[in-house]
Amino acid sequence: MTLEFAPVATVAGKEFWDRIRSLWVLAIAVLFTVFALAIAYFGGAQQGAVGFRSIEFTIASLVSLVIYLIPLIALLLGFDAIVGERERGSLDLLLSMPITRLELLLGKFLGLAAALAFSTVAGFGLVAMVLAGRLNLGGLSAYAGFMASSILLGVSFLSIAVLISVLASDRTRASGLSIAVWFFFVLMFDLLLLGALVVSGGRVGGAVFPYLLLLNPTDVFRVLNVHALEEVGSLYGLATVFPPELAHQGLLYGVMLAWCVLPLMLAAWRFRR
Amino acid sequence: MADAIPTATDTPSPLICARALSRHYGTVRAVDEVELTIGRGELFGLIGHNGAGKTTLFKMMLGLVAPTGGMVTIDGIDVAGAGFRQVRRRVGYLPENVVFYDNLTGLETLLFFAKLKAVSHSECGPLLAKVGLAGAARRPLKEYSKGMRQRLGLAQALLGNPALLFLDEPTTGLDPEGIRDFYAALRELQVAGVTVVLTSHILAEIQQRVDRLAIMAAGRVRAIGSVQALRAARPLPVTFEIRCAPGRSDAVRAALGALPLSTAEGHDHTLRFESPPDAKMQVLEALARLGGSIRDISVREATLEDVFFGLTE
Structure with a gap:
């Protein structure tokens, strides 16, 4: 069956405009702006200093915030993409149109991804403009990298959310599963790895530890951002843990892209029939 | 069967x-x-x-x-x-209990499906008018009644002159x-x-x-x-219900005895029996001859419902 662009664009356009009209995009953008500005100006308050310190510390603080927030936002955005239509009863009507199942799924995914990317760029971009006068080129490029990887982090969890929306039999299960996925990747995963390391006295998993981190998009995101910042990199102790052959930016972005694409492909495969 | x-x-x-x-x-x-x-x-x-x-x-x-x-x-x-x-x-399709998107208006809903079907947007307004929703075109669907949604569903099914x-x-x-x-x-x-x-x-x-x-x-x-x-193809009986004059029900029963009827059941002055469809006229002629013995007759022919339940049960 051929893939046509027009039906994908129609579905994507509807999803995107739905989020604009419901003020979802605006709310998320404002949330990002407020958090980023607060962190930039008050992030150092514990050290007794208020005011913008450095872009590197700002990014490092933003990373810790975004790691919790963006996966949750993306999962909530996408978990009912398909199961919502199914439960509402509008899925059959949609599928009776001249559109394939793959086109419908892609349209949903791309429209939601556009809404998420738009809020991220608008929210964090506004902050970049406010800070622009105080940044040198290196700082700007680090911040641009932070924004790009934030979008990828969001899209990777959106991809997982769309997979959940295809697998789940109803919306309640889909939302439960989404929260479980968030809990696992954001809170449990690192703890489990550390636990395995500590319990085995470092014998189990020591060498594969960095590779295991690639199995979690939030960890890839953290490594991408923190590793780029020499000043804070040492603070995290990552330089000693993370082998240089893995710290390659292109590779890490490749892994993030894979996380954006693979769950979606699995979803498309499951949604075929 | x-x-x-x-x-x-x-x-x-x-x-x-x-x-x-x-x-x-x-x-x-x-x-x-x-x-x-x-x-x-x-x-x-x-x-x-x-x-x-x-x-x-x-x-x-x-x-x-x-x-x-x-x-x-x-x-x-x-x-x-x-x-x-x-x-x-x-092809146009109207699903059972059609559900649309509550956040869209009637017109926006139709425009969305028109776009999916690659149908000109200029069709949408006249179609809404055709199903009697011209006045509600710009109202959000959450204000629509069930009947209005059903009519919008029909308008949707008619997109592109299927x-x-x-x-x-x-x-x-x-x-x-x-x-x-x-x-x-x-x-x-x-x-x-x-x-x-x-x-x-x-x-x-x-x-x-x-x-x-x-x-x-x-x-x-x-x-x-x-x-x-x-x-x-499936002869279904004709049901007769006859209200006899007082004391005449035995006479009526006897007069109909030669016809291919189911056994007549009766209580008070009312008789009820079934005949094969091709015997209907014979029964009516016999009843006509009885004249004053009969006060009222009702005849019920098998409906499609009888065909339906006869076959599926």
Whole structure:
């Protein structure tokens, strides 16, 4: 069956405009702006200093915030993409149109991804403009990298959310599963790895530890951002843990892209029939 | 039981052909070896209990559910094959209990589906007017009543002047006036050459309005034909109820004794019995001769409902 662009664009356009009209995009953008500005100006308050310190510390603080927030936002955005239509009863009507199942799924995914990317760029971009006068080129490029990887982090969890929306039999299960996925990747995963390391006295998993981190998009995101910042990199102790052959930016972005694409492909495969 | 019923009818210009069409879910045979031909311009009804397989059959004809056996063609094109887009642009579908997006207005809803169907946006306004929603076009759907949603659903199904309409329980939620208007609209479409396939539970409603119908039970089509053909093929008794003058019921009983009737049951002055359809005139003549012995007669002929329940139970 051929893939046509027009039906994908129609579905994507509807999803995107739905989020604009419901003020979802605006709310998320404002949330990002407020958090980023607060962190930039008050992030150092514990050290007794208020005011913008450095872009590197700002990014490092933003990373810790975004790691919790963006996966949750993306999962909530996408978990009912398909199961919502199914439960509402509008899925059959949609599928009776001249559109394939793959086109419908892609349209949903791309429209939601556009809404998420738009809020991220608008929210964090506004902050970049406010800070622009105080940044040198290196700082700007680090911040641009932070924004790009934030979008990828969001899209990777959106991809997982769309997979959940295809697998789940109803919306309640889909939302439960989404929260479980968030809990696992954001809170449990690192703890489990550390636990395995500590319990085995470092014998189990020591060498594969960095590779295991690639199995979690939030960890890839953290490594991408923190590793780029020499000043804070040492603070995290990552330089000693993370082998240089893995710290390659292109590779890490490749892994993030894979996380954006693979769950979606699995979803498309499951949604075929 | 169904062997006397014609299940294949020569259709002059077939539009929809289902051949050996089956959909099995494990051991459950939702649709089983269905053969069905629906002609161009027909108004065709599909009848059956819940779970008889109507909706699954419907969805296979639309290409929404893949058959586990057999195939469906519309105008010679396999609905599940590479030509599906071509088919779907010419087909309108109104699902049972149609649901739309509450955050959109009626017009926006129609525009969205028009875009998906690659139909000109200029069709949407006139279509809304046609189903009587012109005044509500810019109101959000959460303010729409059930009947208004159903009418919007019909407008949606009519996008792109389809040659074929699939309507699943289309009159659910409509008031009697709405139902009358709805069938009037269908007749208009039929005159314009549109083929309509619909399902309904309300047999009395569909009976007077479809050209032919198929009766489904347990995944199989048990009978196909016009209402008259179904009745003729399966003779159903005529029920007589006779109110006799006081003290005359034995005389009436005796006068009818020679006719091929079921045993008359009676209480007070009322007799009730059944006759085969071809004996109806004989019975009426015999009753006419009894003159003053009879106060009142009521005759009830078998309805489609009787055909339906006779076959599916």
